[in-house]
Amino acid sequence: AVEVSYETPNEEEETGEPTLFSAGTAEEMIDRIREAEVFSVLLREFVRKRNCRMIGIGGLDAAGEPRFTERFSEYLGQAGQKTMIIHMSDYRNPPEVVAEIPDPIEGVLFNSYNYWKLIRLVLDPLRLDKSLHVSVNCLDPDADSYDIHREYDADEDTVVLIEGSILFRQPVLEYLDAKVFLEIDFLESIKRGLDREDYKYDTEILKKYKELFIPVQQRYKHDYRPEDICDIRIDYGNINRPVIAEIRDVPS
Numbered sequence: 001a002v003e004v005s006y007e008t009p010n011e012e013e014e015t016g017e018p019t020l021f022s023a024g025t026a027e028e029m030i031d032r033i034r035e036a037e038v039f040s041v042l043l044r045e046f047v048r049k050r051n052c053r054m055i056g057i058g059g060l061d062a063a064g065e066p067r068f069t070e071r072f073s074e075y076l077g078q079a080g081q082k083t084m085i086i087h088m089s090d091y092r093n094p095p096e097v098v099a100e101i102p103d104p105i106e107g108v109l110f111n112s113y114n115y116w117k118l119i120r121l122v123l124d125p126l127r128l129d130k131s132l133h134v135s136v137n138c139l140d141p142d143a144d145s146y147d148i149h150r151e152y153d154a155d156e157d158t159v160v161l162i163e164g165s166i167l168f169r170q171p172v173l174e175y176l177d178a179k180v181f182l183e184i185d186f187l188e189s190i191k192r193g194l195d196r197e198d199y200k201y202d203t204e205i206l207k208k209y210k211e212l213f214i215p216v217q218q219r220y221k222h223d224y225r226p227e228d229i230c231d232i233r234i235d236y237g238n239i240n241r242p243v244i245a246e247i248r249d250v251p252s
Helices: 028-049 065-078 104-113 113-131 186-197 204-222
Strands: 002-007 017-021 054-059 081-089 130-139 145-154 158-167 178-183 231-236 243-248
Touching: 002 104, 028 054, 028 065, 028 243, 054 065, 065 081, 065 158, 081 145, 104 204, 113 130, 186 204
Parallel strands: 054 158, 054 178, 081 158, 178 231
Antiparallel strands: 002 017, 130 145, 231 243
16 A cells, blocks of 8 residues: 655645545555545635635535545545534435425425425524534434434534535525535436445336436536536546536635
């Protein structure tokens, strides 16, 4: 294994601590360096320069938002920055709530998540009190009960990372100080979705992706233009080696 020391850019030299990681091969080492370069830009541009406290990380279904968010959080921690992660999947509605909207595409687009629970218990307290120390009961879709308990701990110096698909729309959009869009194409979305669920040979799941999940994402992209309203667009076609495709200046 190869161990790499990569200095996190810090204009004020607050910690001076390098980010250390290991890689098994030269190819993996290059992947980790390229990933660290993307994270360093996010740290410098959005956390330090723009002082963003709440950062949204979104993409198409199965783009890899949880993986990217966890790794970015780890990077920030090594740089001395406290973080808290919010997974939108923890706020999924049960199927019967999604089905309250007769059109299945609109049901998934508008009723997949309990946005108001997230806002009431997490986002509003963070905005108003600048801190949060709470446990939230979340839905376990397998058990169809609220048996998952998420502990949130944040103070005024914590960077909050919110990840999920169909994220860059109201009512959550107004809470985000910065929006990171992970860009993949629809074929890659299907491939990663099937890999994630280990459904490679399940024709019914593949049919559901083609007839429901992908149309939902197409509607989301058409109506809300996440790649246009984001602050930074990242090519995530290679999940091991993200590349910054575009970064937008702060509106004057």
